Amino acid sequence: MKIKFMFCMLALFFIVACANKDINTSSKEDVLTKDWNEIAKTSKGTEVNLFMWGGDEGINQYIDEWAKPQLKEEYGITLKRQPMNTEEFMQKLLTEKKANKRNGTIDVIWINGANFKNAKQADLLFGSFSQKLPNFQKYIGTDNQIALFDQGTKIDGLEAPWGNVQYVFHYNSTHIDNPPSSLEELKKWIQDHPGKFTYPNVSDFTGNTFVKHLLVKGTGEKSALMAEEYNKEVIQSGEKYVWNYLKEIKPDLWREGETYPESLTKLDTLYSQGEVWMTMGFNEARAESLIENGTFPKSTKSFVLEDPGSISNTHYLSIPFNSPNPEGAMTVINFLESPEAQIAKMDPTLWGEGTVLNFNMLNKMDQKQIKKINRGDSVLSAELLSNNKLPDLDTGYTEWINNEWAKRILEQ
């Protein structure tokens, strides 16, 4: 009896499961030919699912406590934040594409760089939508560098910029009076303080970008070229400097360079414990919330290497090919690119990261407001940051560092 009952249940499972609910609401072309008012109107009262990495309380609070109520009030849109690692929702989209699932569950994704390149190549994105957004047109512009290339991949309007961050180093000012300002000074500091410095494994994006700075220096600062294409000759001119530098500092690194922190989090933990005296990473203001919650010591300050400069990185919002609500997605992205949303994002108690909006295109009020924001004591001045700003390099260089580093440095 029990068995029969179970079979019935199993059968029931599959019957329920196989009932396909694949109803496609509107086709891609339809949405992209609509004018903005129509898009905004259809998105009213809908639900938008935003898939993004969820490991930072500040970022989560910005979405949950600032953006969500605003969207509800101004546009009648219910925003749902779904915490998921980028790799996993990319994997999900890839498999859904293969299985030809046209009615997905994701409306907005937070991506950039290699993930964007993969998504573009595998045709996982909705379409060229960014120039439809009024705020994008007004405050960023289609000929803006950050709207043209994402780490060497042509954007073609498939994603819209959301935030811009710069690579900075953090140090404990009780141990260090004058932080280094060039790669050579950094090398000397490392050699004078054995065991107090390390960088994350290059399979981690932060560690990889540390090595990219060396490559920029080695090639004689051709970063503008390197931002647009992967070029083997450029590498040949710079690789000697990169590997020599890393070999020279290796014996004086934490644990003599025998092992490296697997991720930025681990480097941060080493720093917070005082095992090393420096940490690094994208987002010039990221130390603020860490100081506030007691992870980093209060004496944490930041510096950039004026020679060769500080690589910047832009991250984007995009719409997947099978979004059930592309109109809602576009309205949400447009809202997140508005001056008010971008200024709120700079608040160090929430997220604290830099804006993607062109400062000169903003009105006087907004400009004043941005200038007024106190981003915190650990954040460098806007002038210093922008004077040393470098674009991010093509993802081809990321790959190259990934493949060569283990052979040249680790297994020596």
Next chain:
Amino acid sequence: MNGQSGFLNNKKRVITHLLPALAVTMLLVGYGLWSAIAQSFQTIEGEWTFASYVQLFNSHTFFHSLKLTFRVAILSTLLALMIGLIMTRMLYQFFKNSSSKILVWIPILIPHFVAGYLVYLFFSQSGLFSSLFYQLGLLDQRSDFPILVQEEFGIGMILTYVWKEVPFVILMLLPVYYEIDHRYGEVVRTLGGNKWDAFKTVEFPWLLPVIVETSVILVAFIASAFEIPYLLGVTRPEMLPVRAYEWFYDGDWSKRPLAFSAMILPGVLALLLAMLCIGAVQQHRLRMVKGRGR
């Protein structure tokens, strides 16, 4: 059973009772594995190739990883088994009539990655033990504390796995201990055998099948788990699951077949190991159960 008349009926019963569990398992594993194997032979564009396996077998790092992975897995399993066995032997009476059994459950309640984090908290050079020894004046600076996590032998990982798996071993062994007729042990001793003889002749035959099964499960699990090596391992040689994970989620999707094959190989190894071991103790086990039925 009920003699020969029950034979046919018996066969039908075997099928109907086993089928649901077997069908679910085979559907999930069969489909999943088949699809994974197919993807290990396919490039992202869908062409069929052996390239990923060729590349793995030609790679020294892969064999280093494989060696480290199975060394950590086997060492952790052996240690966990030994400690678990000793604890069960000493405490099964105590567990029988006390609610303190719940204590053993604590490590089971804690997910693996939290366990790894705990080991880091206690055993790293900035950890609590290091702090304690420093406060006691036994250390001048923390770098004098032995490197126990993130080193090449995998001590940190082994510690974590032992802590997590000892309760599991106890859980597996306890029922057997209650089943053993301990009067036989007294018989052995009155006949002049020592404690070891008693263990060897009375308890061990009962324990053997469970020990084999438990160790197969543990080795297979540890060889394929990702979180703890990621938290406590070194950059090189890295544990296989970490390697595979990196390939899976690398920016470059062309490495995905490599990731699949790097995980299929230990999986297949574990399966073979299981077949060998379980097949070998099968007969033994049957004898025991039949002997008891009478």
Next chain:
Amino acid sequence: MRFVFTRLGKRELVTSLMVVIFIAFFILPFVVVTLKSFSVGWRFPELLPQAYSLNGWQSIFRDPSLRESIVTTLMVGLYVVLLNLLLSLPAAKILSICSFKGKSIIEIALLSPILIPGMLLAMGLQFTMIRFGLADQILGVVLVHLIPTLPYAIRIMRAGYERLGTSLGEQASVLGAGPYLRFFTISLPLLLPSIRSLMLLTFVISLGQYALTAIIGGGNVMTLSLLYYPYFSSSNEAVIAGFSILFALLPLLFIGGVEIVLRLVIRAVNRV
């Protein structure tokens, strides 16, 4: 000291020693994690936190998805546990009392889900699940959670049945008891310890699944591990510690609820 030693027998001494070890190994870590969840910047070489705050817990309870995720987790867990019971009871019974050709092959087949890396199976199954419309649904997640749980469930129940033996059931059968009566009056009460272990273990395993849940549930089935796992790549240790405690408490809550239900059922059965 010596007085104490002589008063206690060797056996008691060993037992109390073991209890101390137990507390050191199994309770102390728990205490430390609790402390950590209330601490601010607890660094080397401090043995105790220098400052306390509720920030970690505040961040956790601030998350608007927390309640939803706890409910989802409990629901998924309950289904997984029930399915495991339904599937494992008959299979374990047969495996424990019958011998037949190809038994060891079937045993290995039933064990295979935990011998093959779970992530591999999840990646492989994702496509099929999408095709069947099971992806992004609780049902799909429950089904894939059977992968890491069912082998343990069968294993535990089998040990339970082996301990039970066949003779009692046979006696009852001779006395004319039907299969249901036999199950409820003889097997079930004697199997209770195993059933408890099964429920706790399968629930804990289901709770801890991140990769399987993320890949098959696609973020729509938001269990606690989905909410929690990303925090592991943040360096705010108070949040990590707080979530860890929540993680350990949930199975206790579940098993407490189940225990109450079980007692009620047993009382009802006994009255019949």
